[in-house]
Amino acid sequence: MTAPRTRRPARSTDAPLRALGYVRVSTDGQVDSGAGLDAQRAALTAEAARQGFEVEIVTDAGLSAATLNRPALAEALDRLDRGEADVLIASKLDRVSRSVRDFAGLLDRAQRNGWRIVLLDLGDTSTPAGEMTANIIASAAQYERRLIGQRTREGLAAKRAQGVRLGRPGGIPADVLRRIVEAHDGGATLVAIATALTADGVPTARGGARWYPSTVRAALGSQDAAALRASA
Structure with missing residues (x-):
């Protein structure tokens, strides 16, 4: 069922666009080092300054992009729908979503509720060309990911059948x-x-x-x- 369109509050045309810069890493190593998060924050802050956005950074640490069920992202999307921000900006498409279906839903949600998605690796997805490019990239990435996953599962199954212990020692008592x-x-x-x-x-x-x-x-x-x- 399609969610109802949200009526956005009126704003001065002279006011700068308000952006929510979304950063995410999925592994504990990236969270502990801060390198992945810091690099994304720096890139988004620089792009926001270039485009004249007022930017606020929101973060999901240690969470994958397999689904959209992430606290910071969910709150950011709700704020965008309510008109509290105008742009969702991220460094790469896979920081936001790795699912073609989820990303297509986000594009539709943004269009219905009057906000934009800007991805540094693809550009502004609110334009027809940007939307097409983003969907093509998302489809290709999902296809490649599923192929890799299938090959990995088949290889691991074969090794387990041979009695091979996989991976590093657990390390957990x-x-x-x-x-x-x-x-x-x-x-x-x-x-x-x-x-x-x-x-x-x-x-x-x-x-x-x-x-x-x-x-x-x-x-x-x-x-x-x-x-x-x-x-x-």
């Missing part, structure tokens, strides 16, 4: 991994598990102080977690 598995199997969300581990001061596999949903997901997908469930 058995009692912590058991806690994660039991909490998840009991219905706890990834966010709830990560929050509880961080609050209890449990270090991550790399010795970090903060757990993220992606960290918990990786632990649940490990061979150690599979073995733990099998032995239960």
Whole structure:
């Protein structure tokens, strides 16, 4: 069902456009180093200055772009719909979405509610040429990602069938991994598990102080977690 069009509040034509600069990284290493986030912030701030935007940076750290279900992005989209900002700006298409369907929905949402999406690697997607280019790039990226995923799954399955242990040693103590598995199997969300581990001061596999949903997901997908469930 299509969401109703939002009526945007009137603004002076002389006022600068208000931009929400969206930055995202998906791995704990990128979050801890800050390199990926800092580079994106710098690029967006520079582009906003060039175009005369008033910019506010919003951040999703340690979250993938597989879906649009990310706190900072969801809030930014709601603010854009309400007319509290005029432009969503990001450094690359894959910072916002890796799904053709989701991105097409975003383009439609922006058009219906009177805001724009500007991607530094593609330009202004509000123009017909920009929209076409963005959709082509998104389609190609999704196709390539699915091919890589299929080949990876087939290769991993073959190695597992040969009894090969895959990846690095887990690095998570058995009692912590058991806690994660039991909490998840009991219905706890990834966010709830990560929050509880961080609050209890449990270090991550790399010795970090903060757990993220992606960290918990990786632990649940490990061979150690599979073995733990099998032995239960």
